Amino acid sequence: MAELSCEGRTTRDINAEIRRLMAVGEAVTARSPGARHNLAVALLERGEVVFDGSVGYYCAGLMDGATVRVRGSAGWGLAESMLSGEVVVEGSAGNSAGAAIRGGTVVVLGDSGARTGVSMKAGVILVTGSCGYMSGFMGQGGKLIICGDAAEALGDSMYETVCFVGGKIADLGNDAVVVESTDEDKEFLDTTLSRYVPPSLRANLPDGGDFRKVVAGRKLWNFDKAEWRTWEEAL
């Protein structure tokens, strides 16, 4: 395992050093990240990076295949547009965690801000705490798991993203509907939670069967003049 200190270095230098160490097969622990932005962006190889503290905006964005762990909180746009890989944040995440991801897994072992999973195309986002306003907005695929509460406008204008909520739903977004979970859904939730959540935290979270499933009602998928009212409200 290789260590590097972020103190006194530019972000470009830190990212270059992480990439250099990963290329020679080292697992990297980065100390004192100081919540700065754009850390571990565009890691395109397999490998493991741990940040020993909080990170700022866009951490692990545009990533393909690496594993990133944050021993602190993350700012806005965590893992934005990730293709594949695994990002685990031990604290909370700011707005738009997992925005537009095309695969991989984002885990937040705390609360996540507004628009979590906005426009996600595939992959899994797991939040053990609560999620902010308009989470799942315009989601096109993948799964958003919220163990705690979901704030207003959950799942607004979605395509094929599926949201699972273990706590309270303040309010469903336009065209979002609650449907029955299947046995496969429950199994998927239990498997995912067991895989990513530490046992001490898992005991306080809901079981697969306790989640409500929210999907698109498909009323906004095709424009229909006869349903003008629905469109007026949605827009």
Place this chain on the structure above:
Amino acid sequence: MCGIAGYFDKSGDAEAPVGAAVLNMLRALGCRGPDSAGVALYRKQQGGDLVLRVKLGENGRSKERAEEVVGKVSVLSQARNVSTTGSYLRLTLEEPADPDALGATIESVGPDVEVVSMGRRLEIVKQVGSPDRLEETFRISAMRGSHGIGHTRMSTESKVDLSHSQPFWAHGYPDLAIVHNGHITNYHKLRRRYEQKGTRFYTENDSEIIGVYVADEMRRRNSLEEALAAALVDLDGSFSCLVSTKDAMGYVKDPFAHKPLLFAETEQCAVAGTEEVAFRAAFDDSLEVREAGAREFRVWRN
């Protein structure tokens, strides 16, 4: 962009290193806006006196202007503790019956003379340039108090000068100050409404309306909590704001959570700021931060 920061000490003894805390947070947020920087600090009350900070204008004759202001003030009340720093005059005086008249008297010295802050505890210092330059001019790191808010600005819609910088004192309402990150999109509509009632606006900066609005609500409701709740209904656009009075500090975030704002709270203090980088620069790692939610407001009070 823009960065905002606030620090509130819960002990209430007005001896906390508030200046240093807010300055260190602003330095970390400086890259969000290099145009101007400023702080509003709540210092120990000096007897029953009002403290005034006055901008002496840009004509370079600060000394003459200062004498002129002190002369005008002395007709109403005796000016004490008079000092000047750069183009700023600071003085204290016994609170007159009509603080509005006092403000108007001072500002009659020249169109570019402005009472930047007035209050029993509030003092605002702000200027064009970075937080580091603000420290060079005013040594705010040495200032102690109970709470304070600060701002580092990226100008997007109005000019860069001292008056357009933040924090804004809510003119006419002693001790009330605001900092704002965002845009108020119904600014012109609200401004017209207040101008029809006779309110004077000092800038073209949309953030100024927030101070005017909160002061108006506070006069009618006498509750900072209720004023912030009302702001969520009446202000349109994107906003993360910190609002402070002589014994309280609060934040309000718009219904869409367009702009960032994080906060942390311990038994000793409450802290709010635009990005976590400000918390990590100014405090130790044990401080746990949380992003404020959409349509959320909160007030800390001593």
